Amino acid sequence: MHILITGAAGMIGRKLTTRLVAEGALNGRPIEKLTLIDVVAPQKPEKFSGKVEAAAADIADPAAVRAAIAGRPEAIFHLAGVVSGEAEVDFGKGMRVNLDGSRALFEAIRAVGEDYRPRLVFTSSIAVFGAPFPPAIGDEFHLTPLTSYGTQKAAVELLLADYTRRGFLDGVGIRLPSIVVRPGRPNKAASGFFSSIIREPLNGEEAVLPVADSVLHWHASPRAAVGFLIHAAGLDAGKLGPRVNLTMPGVCCTVAEQIAALRRIAGDRVASRIRREPDPLVARIVAGWPSRFDPARALALGFRAEASFDDIIRVHIADELGGKIAA
Amino acid sequence: MHILITGAAGMIGRKLTTRLVAEGALNGRPIEKLTLIDVVAPQKPEKFSGKVEAAAADIADPAAVRAAIAGRPEAIFHLAGVVSGEAEVDFGKGMRVNLDGSRALFEAIRAVGEDYRPRLVFTSSIAVFGAPFPPAIGDEFHLTPLTSYGTQKAAVELLLADYTRRGFLDGVGIRLPSIVVRPGRPNKAASGFFSSIIREPLNGEEAVLPVADSVLHWHASPRAAVGFLIHAAGLDAGKLGPRVNLTMPGVCCTVAEQIAALRRIAGDRVASRIRREPDPLVARIVAGWPSRFDPARALALGFRAEASFDDIIRVHIADELGGKIAA
Numbered sequence: 001m002h003i004l005i006t007g008a009a010g011m012i013g014r015k016l017t018t019r020l021v022a023e024g025a026l027n028g029r030p031i032e033k034l035t036l037i038d039v040v041a042p043q044k045p046e047k048f049s050g051k052v053e054a055a056a057a058d059i060a061d062p063a064a065v066r067a068a069i070a071g072r073p074e075a076i077f078h079l080a081g082v083v084s085g086e087a088e089v090d091f092g093k094g095m096r097v098n099l100d101g102s103r104a105l106f107e108a109i110r111a112v113g114e115d116y117r118p119r120l121v122f123t124s125s126i127a128v129f130g131a132p133f134p135p136a137i138g139d140e141f142h143l144t145p146l147t148s149y150g151t152q153k154a155a156v157e158l159l160l161a162d163y164t165r166r167g168f169l170d171g172v173g174i175r176l177p178s179i180v181v182r183p184g185r186p187n188k189a190a191s192g193f194f195s196s197i198i199r200e201p202l203n204g205e206e207a208v209l210p211v212a213d214s215v216l217h218w219h220a221s222p223r224a225a226v227g228f229l230i231h232a233a234g235l236d237a238g239k240l241g242p243r244v245n246l247t248m249p250g251v252c253c254t255v256a257e258q259i260a261a262l263r264r265i266a267g268d269r270v271a272s273r274i275r276r277e278p279d280p281l282v283a284r285i286v287a288g289w290p291s292r293f294d295p296a297r298a299l300a301l302g303f304r305a306e307a308s309f310d311d312i313i314r315v316h317i318a319d320e321l322g323g324k325i326a327a
Numbered sequence: 328m329h330i331l332i333t334g335a336a337g338m339i340g341r342k343l344t345t346r347l348v349a350e351g352a353l354n355g356r357p358i359e360k361l362t363l364i365d366v367v368a369p370q371k372p373e374k375f376s377g378k379v380e381a382a383a384a385d386i387a388d389p390a391a392v393r394a395a396i397a398g399r400p401e402a403i404f405h406l407a408g409v410v411s412g413e414a415e416v417d418f419g420k421g422m423r424v425n426l427d428g429s430r431a432l433f434e435a436i437r438a439v440g441e442d443y444r445p446r447l448v449f450t451s452s453i454a455v456f457g458a459p460f461p462p463a464i465g466d467e468f469h470l471t472p473l474t475s476y477g478t479q480k481a482a483v484e485l486l487l488a489d490y491t492r493r494g495f496l497d498g499v500g501i502r503l504p505s506i507v508v509r510p511g512r513p514n515k516a517a518s519g520f521f522s523s524i525i526r527e528p529l530n531g532e533e534a535v536l537p538v539a540d541s542v543l544h545w546h547a548s549p550r551a552a553v554g555f556l557i558h559a560a561g562l563d564a565g566k567l568g569p570r571v572n573l574t575m576p577g578v579c580c581t582v583a584e585q586i587a588a589l590r591r592i593a594g595d596r597v598a599s600r601i602r603r604e605p606d607p608l609v610a611r612i613v614a615g616w617p618s619r620f621d622p623a624r625a626l627a628l629g630f631r632a633e634a635s636f637d638d639i640i641r642v643h644i645a646d647e648l649g650g651k652i653a654a
Contacts, residue, residue, distance in 0.1 A: 091493065130569065134467075142469045144488065144570050151489040155482045161471065162478035166418065242457065243471050 001026050002033040004068055006059055006105065007079030009038035011182060012123070015226050016077060021045045026075055027234040037068050038080065059101035065108040072112065075233050076120040078105060084127060085189055087149035098152035106159060110168040120160070121232040122173045124245060126218060128154040129290040136294040139247060146288050157245040164237075164244050172232040172240065174298075177220040177250035177305070178289075181316035190285040194219065197255070198262055198313055201273035204326035210279035213256035216291035220250045220305040221315040231303055239301060247295040249305040251312060261309040265317070266325050328353050329360040331395055333386055333432065334406030336365035338509060339450070343404060343553050348372045353402055354561040364395050365407065386428035392435045399439065402560050403447045405432060411454060412516055414476035425479035433486060437495040447487070448559040449500045451572060453545060455481040456617040463621040466574060473615050484572040491564075491571050499559040499567065501625075504547040504577030504632070505616075508643035517612040521546065524582070525589055525640055528600035531653035537606035540583035543618035547577045547632040548642040558630055566628060574622040576632040578639060588636040592644075593652050 003026060007013045013036075020031055032050045036042040037057040044052045053071075057064040059080045080101060087094025102122070109118060129137060130146035143154040153175075160171040182195040186207075193210055194217065200207035220228075228248050253261075263271035295303075306312045317323060330353060334340045340363075347358060359377045363369040364384040371379045380398075384391040386407045407428060414421025429449070436445060454477035455470040470481040480502075487498040509522040513534075520537055521544065527534035547555075555575050580588075590598035622630075633639045644650060 140461075140469050142467050143485070145485070146492065146569060148489050148493070151485050155485050158470070158472070158478050158482050158485075162475050165473065166475065242473060 001029040001031045001075065002035070002071060002073045003031060004035040004037070004073035004076045005042075005079065006037055006068070006077070007081060008036035008042035008054070009040055010079060011184070012179070012222060012225055012229075013038065013042065013077075013079050015222050016079075016229055017042070017045050019226050019230065021048045026230065033071070033073075035068055035071060035073055037064075060096045060104055062104045062108065065101075065104045066111070069105075069108045069112060072116055072118070074118050076105075076109075076118050077229055077233070078102065078120055078122045081123075081152075082149075083189065084125075084147055084149040087152060088147055091148055094148050094152055098149065099155055102156040103159060106163045106169060110163065117167060117170050119170045119172070119233055121229055122156060122160050122171060123229070124153045124157050124173045124175045125150065126175050126177060126247065126290050126293070128157065128175060131288045131290075133290055136292045137247070137290055138294045139243075139297045161242065161244050165242055170237055171244050172235055173245035174228050174232050174303075175245065175247045176225055176228070177218040177248055179222055179225050180219050180312060181320070182222065183316075183320045190282050191289075193282070194258075197258065197274050198316065201262065201270045202266060202317065202321060202325050204273075206273050206275055208277045209255065209274050210277060210282040211255065211286050212278070212283070213254065213259070215255045215283075215286055216252065217255075217286075217289065218250040218252055218291060218293055219309065219312060220248065221312045221319075223315045223319055224305045228303055228305075235301060243297075246298045246301070246303070247293050248298055249295045249303055250293065251306055251309050252292045253309045258309050261313055265310060265313050270325065328356040328358045328402065329362070329398060329400045330358060331362040331364070331400035331403045332369075332406065333364055333395070333404070334408060335363035335369035335381070336367055337406060338511070339506070339549060339552055339556075340365065340369065340404075340406050342549050343406075343556055344369070344372050346553050346557070348375045353557065360398070360400075362395055362398060362400055364391075387423045387431055389431045389435065392428075392431045393438070396432075396435045396439060399443055399445070401445055403432075403436075403445050404556055404560070405429065405447055405449045408450075408479075409476075410516065411452075411474055411476040414479060415474055418475055421475050421479055425476065426482055429483040430486060433490045433496060437490065444494060444497050446497045446499070446560055448556055449483060449487050449498060450556070451480045451484050451500045451502045452477065453502050453504060453574065453617050453620070455484065455502060458615045458617075460617055463619045464574070464617055465621045466570075466624045488569065488571050492569055497564055498571050499562055500572035501555050501559050501630075502572065502574045503552055503555070504545040504575055506549055506552050507546050507639060508647070509549065510643075510647045517609050518616075520609070521585075524585065524601050525643065528589065528597045529593060529640075529644065529648060529652050531600075533600050533602055535604045536582065536601050537604060537609040538582065538613050539605070539610070540581065540586070542582045542610075542613055543579065544582075544613075544616065545577040545579055545618060545620055546636065546639060547575065548639045548646075550642045550646055551632045555630055555632075562628060570624075573625045573628070573630070574620050575625055576622045576630055577620065578633050578636050579619045580636045585636050588640055592637060592640050597652065
């Protein structure tokens, strides 16, 4: 089994690589080779007995993408992309990387020819949805993104379905929830506080909450996201049918419930490190985001997220903090 | 008022041009100039006192599109595209003309700069929808096209909404029903029989019906399509909101009802010129098409189709046959 990961240097890409190396197999077949590309060269995983190619590559450069495909990887995880904030600030860059880059990858696969039809797992996002919403967004709700990032993801979903229908590749698109708790330092993403209010208090630091406690959102852990990717890679195309893009399951909860979960797990002192400092701009952005889904198809196809926000916090403590909390 | 029409040499483009010239105004403002482009140079309209530029232009050639935009048309009707059958047979051509061509147009407009924000009316299609369907497709049903043509139209809808949201242009996308009765000779489109079974009998010729009488579909006349375009050009963007793509109203009826309407209007002898010759391939293609919509938003915004299939036949007799039927 030869696996290509685009965006392999990103947070999810690194966790996916680590998990694949640890398991040594995908869909029950031993992994012999990993091709890892990103805008900066991804680190080669340690303790992997197979072959690794790790290279810096511009996903929107057809020649670079053809080179990544030349070894005919049987499974492709297409994670590469610029994030929501950057796609909004730099419209041309978002279009080029997120839309043209995906298309360059699909075209490179198509150009290989008839007998090459890899499973391609594409990470879409709940940003493909835009308000107003029904109380729970079902699998047949239309995509009306309110960001350029969401627009680019939705357009690639359409292309993925058509390239799959025509037999050029074997695609599965998974719409990731907001991933928390992201490891690392605070960033400037509007959604950053969802991770900050858990991560910083657990590190003994103060976190700022810019929105009301009543804000409702849809979450899964980085570990669950990697699980979605691996499950998607093994999905039976016959069961999937022509609607290859799926909203992933997640945990729907308010900020108040997230803080209550933190208090249950880490105590009052940790939870008291959250300082409320309303930011009307962030509040307005977040108000346009979807909050609750009814991901019936993904659940029926066996995708699983955490059962509660408590579990999401426990995953963070286990995977990032070695099981320890700064009380 | 300066108006640009892409795809101006096509059936709808010619009818739109004729209507605009006859009315002499759009949105209450006199038309001073028409720019007409298509893959072959469109004919210049007679009896138009304003300026006309009619040119052959490849919509996917950025330089050609920039030239068409150079005169800063205030209203743009973007009709250019390859049809469903061709986009399915020649995947690369469909992507190039329907997707890249639309994007080249949008980019040319964006490149002009901040103070240029034309109303752009884009003709999408009910081909953006793919089975299975609910009994009536509402305004919030998702787009899961089952053709490359429908995929390309759906992707352009997404781009149109985002370019509009960002203020690069002022877009309205209208999803046309199957347009009947198309004038001219029979063609090989899978949907061609919908026009043939009315047009040929009215011309004293035999027509072949390849599907069951029970087939249900969604129709409007060419005259209604031109009406949609003109109404869209004058639509208040404030009332439209960020969901700029609308399913147009139409007449939902079975083939049996269409034949009954023909009999009512033109008599038994005309209706008897339809010969049933089942074609399993056509039947299978048609089975994947949407049949009934609930276009509540378009109706609320003032779009109007015919009230019955009888009216659609009457429009054909009036507009194409000078009011006369070959009894």
